[in-house]
Amino acid sequence: MEQIPHRRHRHYVDRLVQGRLLLALLLMESLLFGGAMIWLYLALDSAIESNVYRVHFSESGGLTDLQRVYLYILPTLLAINFIAIWLADRIWEGHVNHIIEALRSRLQRIARLDLRHSRDGHEYHHEVLDKASQWREYEQNRYQKLNGVIMDLADELPATDVASAAGKLEEIRSLMK
Numbered sequence: 001m002e003q004i005p006h007r008r009h010r011h012y013v014d015r016l017v018q019g020r021l022l023l024a025l026l027l028m029e030s031l032l033f034g035g036a037m038i039w040l041y042l043a044l045d046s047a048i049e050s051n052v053y054r055v056h057f058s059e060s061g062g063l064t065d066l067q068r069v070y071l072y073i074l075p076t077l078l079a080i081n082f083i084a085i086w087l088a089d090r091i092w093e094g095h096v097n098h099i100i101e102a103l104r105s106r107l108q109r110i111a112r113l114d115l116r117h118s119r120d121g122h123e124y125h126h127e128v129l130d131k132a133s134q135w136r137e138y139e140q141n142r143y144q145k146l147n148g149v150i151m152d153l154a155d156e157l158p159a160t161d162v163a164s165a166a167g168k169l170e171e172i173r174s175l176m177k
Contacts, residue, residue: 014126019086028084036073043069066096098124102166106132146175 050168102124109115115136149171 014095017092022092025084025088028080032077032080036077039064039069039073094131099126099128102126102129103132106136110139115143142175146172149175 043066050065106129117133117137149168154167
């Protein structure tokens with residue numbers, strides 16, 4: 001049976017930021033759940049205390065104290081969760097925008113055939129930016145080799161034979177790939 005070389009697995013764009021956001025979310029949810037349980041416990045405790053010595057209950061038809069507390073807890077939890085999701089989205093969007101801006105700047109320089117190493121104010125470190133820098137360095141080395149072969153060819157061209165020129169042409173073609 002043939003092995004599948006590229007199986008799906010979790011791929012984190014940025015483990016540090018995603019890990020911190022996940023940890024903050026877990027901590028917030030734990031605190032919210034704990035706080036809601038304490039709030040419900042206290043409401044249940046006061047409801048039990050207020051009704052423990054009653055013999056007859058009146059049919060009021062309204063909400064009980066416990067139901068009122070629940071109707072406060074649910075919207076509060078939802079609001080806090082929506083705010084947390086919005087805040088996490090803002091943090092993540094800012095992180096991604098920093099990476100995209102730095103990558104865009106590097107790619108614009110490369111599009112102008114400026115392959116020099118440059119500190120363009122984007123000192124943001126990320127795997128994508130490191131790969132873009134490695135690719136720029138690879139292309140810079142390739143073009144330097146190509147330039148060297150062309151300069152050698154220009155110096156030797158009047159005195160070279162056809163076989164030597166064909167060899168240089170083949171070397172140029174291999175560098176152009």
